[in-house]
Amino acid sequence: MSDWLSEVRxxxxxxxxxxxQDYQSGEILMFAWMNREALAATATDRVxxxxxxxxxxxxxxxxxxxxxxxxxxIRLDCxxxxxxxxxxxxxxxxxxxxxxxxxxxxLDQDSWQADQPVLKDPKSIYGK
Amino acid sequence: MSDWLSEVRxxxxxxxxxxxQDYQSGEILMFAWMNREALAATATDRVxxxxxxxxxxxxxxxxxxxxxxxxxxIRLDCxxxxxxxxxxxxxxxxxxxxxxxxxxxxLDQDSWQADQPVLKDPKSIYGK
Numbered sequence: 001m002s003d004w005l006s007e008v009r010x011x012x013x014x015x016x017x018x019x020x021q022d023y024q025s026g027e028i029l030m031f032a033w034m035n036r037e038a039l040a041a042t043a044t045d046r047v048x049x050x051x052x053x054x055x056x057x058x059x060x061x062x063x064x065x066x067x068x069x070x071x072x073x074i075r076l077d078c079x080x081x082x083x084x085x086x087x088x089x090x091x092x093x094x095x096x097x098x099x100x101x102x103x104x105x106x107l108d109q110d111s112w113q114a115d116q117p118v119l120k121d122p123k124s125i126y127g128k
Numbered sequence: 129m130s131d132w133l134s135e136v137r138x139x140x141x142x143x144x145x146x147x148x149q150d151y152q153s154g155e156i157l158m159f160a161w162m163n164r165e166a167l168a169a170t171a172t173d174r175v176x177x178x179x180x181x182x183x184x185x186x187x188x189x190x191x192x193x194x195x196x197x198x199x200x201x202i203r204l205d206c207x208x209x210x211x212x213x214x215x216x217x218x219x220x221x222x223x224x225x226x227x228x229x230x231x232x233x234x235l236d237q238d239s240w241q242a243d244q245p246v247l248k249d250p251k252s253i254y255g256k
Contacts, residue, residue, distance in 0.1 A: 026154025031210040073236040082159040084231045103212045107202040
């Protein structure tokens with residue numbers, strides 16, 4: 001692949017942080033990581049492919065849940081070390097808890113309070 | 129300080145990644161890091177205080193440029209390891225390049241293309 005991948009400043013683990021934002025509402029859906037291969041695949045296939053740090057393998061978002069992310073836009077920040085993707089979220093659910101966004105907790109006084117509804121029971125998302 | 133800071137899963141360097149989003153437009157302005165002290169100060173003072181990894185010290189956003197960020201909302205993700213803040217950006221400029229957002233480059237075919245205007249010459253932002 002070409003030069004644009006080399007302009008990304010990969011961290012010491014060969015990864016770059018990625019923010020996924022709803023391309024229409026602007027809602028921030030999730031945060032994850034990509035390696036070079038994941039970003040190349042994301043750009044080619046136009047669907048979000050991340051690197052799972054826990055499973056140490058490529059993670060095609062939605063491969064289990066069906067909640068794929070169609071990629072509309074790929075952006076790079078001023079330091080070339082953070083990527084922003086604007087996506088169309090299948091099912092309207094990005095979070096493994098069954099919520100639209102992973103950022104469903106808000107600091108209220110001295111505690112984190114969930115203020116977004118569970119749209120689908122995670123058991124039915126990941127159940128066999 | 130209280131418990132809520134301990135619910136954040138700080139990384140091996142004692143840091144957490146932070147996404148700053150415009151509280152009205154939803155535009156993603158920048159990405160940076162906070163340590164425990166920075167997040168505590170952000171919550172107390174209601175202005176964004178980051179940890180500068182290069183300078184290894186607290187960085188009160190806007191201390192030089194005047195482009196402070198008034199904090200409206202502080203959110204935590206499902207894994208407790210990423211923070212999202214919704215802010216009111218003073219001067220409408222978050223990026224040190226003089227642009228509204230740090231994510232001013234878009235992948236266009238095989239190259240990154242800047243598509244957001246410089247609103248203020250960085251020399252006049254940081255000039256003595």
